[in-house]
Amino acid sequence: MTAFGHDHISVETTATMPQPRTAVRIRVNGVDHDVSAEPDTPLLYVLRNELSLNGPKFGCGLGQCGACTVHVDGTPRRSCVTAVSAVAGKDVVTLEGLGAPDRPHPLQQAFIDEQAAQCGYCINGMIMRAAALLARTARPSRDDILSAMDANLCRCGTHMRIVRAIERAAAAGAAGPAGRER
Amino acid sequence: MSTSPTSTRSRREFLADAGILIVGFTLFPRGARAESLGQAVGQLTAPSADALDSWLVIGRDDAVTVYAGKVELGTGVSTALRQVVAEELDVAPSRIAWVQGDSRLTVDQGRTVGSGSVKRGGAQLRRAAAEARQALLEMASAKLNAPVAELEINDGVVSVTGDASRRLTFGALVGGGRFERSISGRAPLKAPSAYKTVGHPVPRVEIPAKVTGKHTYVHDVRLPGMVHGRVVRPPRADATLQSIDESSVAKLPGVIRVVRKGTFIGVVAEREEQAVRAAKALNAKWGALLLRATADLYARFKSLATTERVVGENGDAASALRSAPRPIRATYRWPFQLHASIGPSCAVADVRGNVATVYSSTQGAHQLVAPIAALLGMPSDSVRVVFTEGSGCYGHNGADDVAGDAALLSQAVGRPVRVQWSREDENAWEPEGPAMLFEMAGAVGADGKISAWTYDAWTPTHGARPTRDPTTLVAGALVAGFVSVGEFFSGGGERNARTTYVLPNERVTSHPVSSFPIRTSSLRGLGSPQNSFANESFMDELAAAAGVDPIQMRRRHLSDARALAVIDAVATRAGWTPRASAPDRAGEASNGVRKGRGFAYVQYDRTEAYVAAVVDVDVRPDTGTVRVRRVRVAHDCGLIVNPDGLRNQIEGNVVQAISRTLKEAVRFDSTRVTSVDWNGYPILRFSEIPDAIDIDLIDQPDQPSVGAGEAATSPIPAAIANAIFDATGARVRQVPFTPDRVREALRASKV
Numbered sequence: 001m002t003a004f005g006h007d008h009i010s011v012e013t014t015a016t017m018p019q020p021r022t023a024v025r026i027r028v029n030g031v032d033h034d035v036s037a038e039p040d041t042p043l044l045y046v047l048r049n050e051l052s053l054n055g056p057k058f059g060c061g062l063g064q065c066g067a068c069t070v071h072v073d074g075t076p077r078r079s080c081v082t083a084v085s086a087v088a089g090k091d092v093v094t095l096e097g098l099g100a101p102d103r104p105h106p107l108q109q110a111f112i113d114e115q116a117a118q119c120g121y122c123i124n125g126m127i128m129r130a131a132a133l134l135a136r137t138a139r140p141s142r143d144d145i146l147s148a149m150d151a152n153l154c155r156c157g158t159h160m161r162i163v164r165a166i167e168r169a170a171a172a173g174a175a176g177p178a179g180r181e182r
Numbered sequence: 183m184s185t186s187p188t189s190t191r192s193r194r195e196f197l198a199d200a201g202i203l204i205v206g207f208t209l210f211p212r213g214a215r216a217e218s219l220g221q222a223v224g225q226l227t228a229p230s231a232d233a234l235d236s237w238l239v240i241g242r243d244d245a246v247t248v249y250a251g252k253v254e255l256g257t258g259v260s261t262a263l264r265q266v267v268a269e270e271l272d273v274a275p276s277r278i279a280w281v282q283g284d285s286r287l288t289v290d291q292g293r294t295v296g297s298g299s300v301k302r303g304g305a306q307l308r309r310a311a312a313e314a315r316q317a318l319l320e321m322a323s324a325k326l327n328a329p330v331a332e333l334e335i336n337d338g339v340v341s342v343t344g345d346a347s348r349r350l351t352f353g354a355l356v357g358g359g360r361f362e363r364s365i366s367g368r369a370p371l372k373a374p375s376a377y378k379t380v381g382h383p384v385p386r387v388e389i390p391a392k393v394t395g396k397h398t399y400v401h402d403v404r405l406p407g408m409v410h411g412r413v414v415r416p417p418r419a420d421a422t423l424q425s426i427d428e429s430s431v432a433k434l435p436g437v438i439r440v441v442r443k444g445t446f447i448g449v450v451a452e453r454e455e456q457a458v459r460a461a462k463a464l465n466a467k468w469g470a471l472l473l474r475a476t477a478d479l480y481a482r483f484k485s486l487a488t489t490e491r492v493v494g495e496n497g498d499a500a501s502a503l504r505s506a507p508r509p510i511r512a513t514y515r516w517p518f519q520l521h522a523s524i525g526p527s528c529a530v531a532d533v534r535g536n537v538a539t540v541y542s543s544t545q546g547a548h549q550l551v552a553p554i555a556a557l558l559g560m561p562s563d564s565v566r567v568v569f570t571e572g573s574g575c576y577g578h579n580g581a582d583d584v585a586g587d588a589a590l591l592s593q594a595v596g597r598p599v600r601v602q603w604s605r606e607d608e609n610a611w612e613p614e615g616p617a618m619l620f621e622m623a624g625a626v627g628a629d630g631k632i633s634a635w636t637y638d639a640w641t642p643t644h645g646a647r648p649t650r651d652p653t654t655l656v657a658g659a660l661v662a663g664f665v666s667v668g669e670f671f672s673g674g675g676e677r678n679a680r681t682t683y684v685l686p687n688e689r690v691t692s693h694p695v696s697s698f699p700i701r702t703s704s705l706r707g708l709g710s711p712q713n714s715f716a717n718e719s720f721m722d723e724l725a726a727a728a729g730v731d732p733i734q735m736r737r738r739h740l741s742d743a744r745a746l747a748v749i750d751a752v753a754t755r756a757g758w759t760p761r762a763s764a765p766d767r768a769g770e771a772s773n774g775v776r777k778g779r780g781f782a783y784v785q786y787d788r789t790e791a792y793v794a795a796v797v798d799v800d801v802r803p804d805t806g807t808v809r810v811r812r813v814r815v816a817h818d819c820g821l822i823v824n825p826d827g828l829r830n831q832i833e834g835n836v837v838q839a840i841s842r843t844l845k846e847a848v849r850f851d852s853t854r855v856t857s858v859d860w861n862g863y864p865i866l867r868f869s870e871i872p873d874a875i876d877i878d879l880i881d882q883p884d885q886p887s888v889g890a891g892e893a894a895t896s897p898i899p900a901a902i903a904n905a906i907f908d909a910t911g912a913r914v915r916q917v918p919f920t921p922d923r924v925r926e927a928l929r930a931s932k933v
Contacts, residue, residue: 065524119524157866160874
């Protein structure tokens, strides 16, 4: 037992009330799914737990780190702070929608070629964000890349390789984003 | 998750052949291999390290499955260790399937810590693979009727040299059977000059799956019938529960149970979002305790340390210091820091009846069995821990603790429970990397060499791993209402306390703060980055005071050829211009930026990797911002197994060290940790990374491999401080080097 102080302070938690679950139709990686969820359920939980798409990762639940990034109508979005109801009728693409180990997207291939991962937990967000960048800007400058990726966090310190992988994909003409959006 | 029948590759004796649960780990280039196996495992304890069959199984289809106690934490060891096995066994690394960190299936190789996986774990696997190779040669000798000396092995095929028609595959020799042989330690090891795989940049086996969303992290484990748990946390582990209104959540959709044991309060719900909502909604009032320790943290350290330990001593430092005409004194400070894994800790536990299985990204699957068993009140042989990779851990983060949470909740509801810590849970409840206080004193003699050197440091424990005492886990602490410090590792804070410089009069003294109200444990490098920050900054201060070039000053106190080689390599690479480093920075800044260059050298843990670094910085005196522009590292960790994996580790160490040095500190208020998100605990962003990190690897094929997972962190903080000094003449002695601190140092330097 450690030496703690003695003065007491009261801390109280706060409550929020749920909304009823409803059916929501969402289109993910080109396939329509009807899911039953409370409308404010984070898209991330629906993708992971209902559709078993493990690409998007829970990192903070606050929209601060980017590990959960998906594309909604081609734009990178933080799925941890995006309500499932907000993507009804929209086109959602996840990391799995870009490519698979036997047919990787050029950006995924560039990450493999550069060995641009350590633990790899942030890499979903890195690739999804970079894919959106390359879709907008086929030949980004290094500053364009740093600026676009600045919102995503990596803790292993793989940044140098991630930048190289994006540069490699851009040089190889990987623009044109993403798997089935292409 | 999927199921599969037992295959010939499996360890037949150990496994029931009923439907077996598979955690679908990594993809292998040639398709799925033998995998980890479910609850119906007959074996209750880890296999013996002495038996060859414990390490390696060869299937009838020639597949090789290795059972490793060391685990993949994101550093690439599962690839490097495959290379080690592949080399001694003469098979392609891609042929090897890997089962890691299973308390029932793999040898206990000790925790995966301290950059020891290749050094220690690799040495064990190397001996096992060599033993298997020898056994296979002897079997083939009998079957092919040829002496062992006339046999050769190529990618899993034994043949008679010069007669390729006389050949047998590994599968034909032993496939599906056991070696029934102990590891003699006498099997011949390959000469490094004959290596074909070790020393080459083999791509990491799991990266294709990681970049396509197919890799199974512990966060991705889903068991049939699994539900979701969250813990409702007090401000601190020793807070008292004043009231709880379970009815406040009982009617929320999906809530299965509110679990209460002491002040451990958890909710279990069918769906993840329901568990999150219920945990937020649960009305609980806590009596929190004031956290007085952090108001004047470093003074508190000094008042709490009641013992001291002389780490190293030479000559008579005290009298040398007294007789020095101009002794130099300096105080350095390092804050509490977080592992700050991008994925907060997560675990899945399945506790039903008298059997518990826990999926965890723990650094020690075997070592987590006892704490979990104690927490659940079960015998250890009823508990199995299965390592499943998590988000990069960098030491003792929340992985063990969340496993305790999941186990308690699963036991309460009798269903598999997944617990995902929130960002706030991780930042506030993971064991923190300890703060440190340093007081240094020294002097340079008339000969331009250091005549006196004293070091005194105060720090809480750098190692507090869970033990059989369940209050060493957060869940157990909440049940009991108090926290216990786990397995105390006294050497942690002293790592690199003593330098490797030859000093005629030195005294290195540690002052352990044995009891402190912040829970601390191992963060990457333990005390080495902090100690090296103090030592290598102070070395620079002594050089500057004596008007001696900083590299020259260090060389004067070193004779180890490998130390001098990394120093010379990095100096050459950087085009280092020797300088009298007395501050003379009257010159105008260019565009408001002053450029500087700093050097530091460390031999990690005094006996391991040699690392020298040159760091170039830009300092803006008006704002106090520091930008690291370029880092050059020369690195010697003995025999290199995977040069690209090594570079990846060095780059990661460097970037993480820049982050820790410039940005990171845990913040507190009067009761709790307040840096509970990425705004409160900022880490380095893309816009702040260096323009380049240049790495010179010095391979030593005839020297044993030592670790590389931590070493390159250690010289970076001091190299940055020394570069800021070179740029501005100001000495920053407290991490992190925030703009405020840098401006303060600039003001102080002008006085």
